[in-house]
Amino acid sequence: MPSRRGEDLEYKVFRMIKNRGDKGILQSQLWKRIKATSREGSRISLRLERAGLIERRRELHEGKWTYRLVAKKRAVNPLSILDLPCAFCPNQDKCGLGGPVSPASCPLLAQWVEKTAYEASKGKVKAEVDEELEA
Ligand code: SF4
Incomplete structure (x- = not known):
């Protein structure tokens, strides 16, 4: 590990x-x-x-x-929505597609999506290894 x-x-x-x-x-x-x-x-x-x-x-x-x-392109684990940076973002009111602050170009959001996908995959692999060890 x-x-x-x-x-x-x-x-x-x-x-x-x-x-x-x-x-x-x-x-x-x-x-x-x-x-x-x-x-x-x-x-x-x-x-x-x-x-x-x-x-x-x-x-x-x-x-x-x-x-x-x-x-690979991956889906995001919905449980990690709790960590979404938008929840406490000071720019929330100004943020929208096509605006000066946009989810399409937000580095915080992009980072969150990547990290969440990464952690979800690591968790999946760990669960598979645990299952193999228990079998
Ligand atoms: S997408 Fe980025 S700028 Fe927009 S609300 Fe979320 S964290 Fe804030």
Whole structure:
């Protein structure tokens, strides 16, 4: 099981992959950016794949087989609505689609959606592991 620091790094990696959209990123490029060895990086990408957060697509790059990491689109756990940043937002009255403050461009909301999806997936994986251990 990864440490808190390991989980933070996983989350950071997940965000970097997600920020690349549908084109994703080659894993070797990503490991260079976070200054990880290919062994450390492969562990992280496998954990994210097992959590259902990313896909690892095999790809031939400069004559070598590698993986392109692409984030999956996921639904949000409705229970986490309680943490929604809008609940205590001082800009709530001004916020609306097409306005100067908009949910479509709000970094707090985007961060909440990503973090919630990430935590929901981690919880799902933990529940599956617990079930396997109890069986
Ligand atoms: S979307 Fe962002 S700006 Fe709008 S109410 Fe929610 S937290 Fe506030």
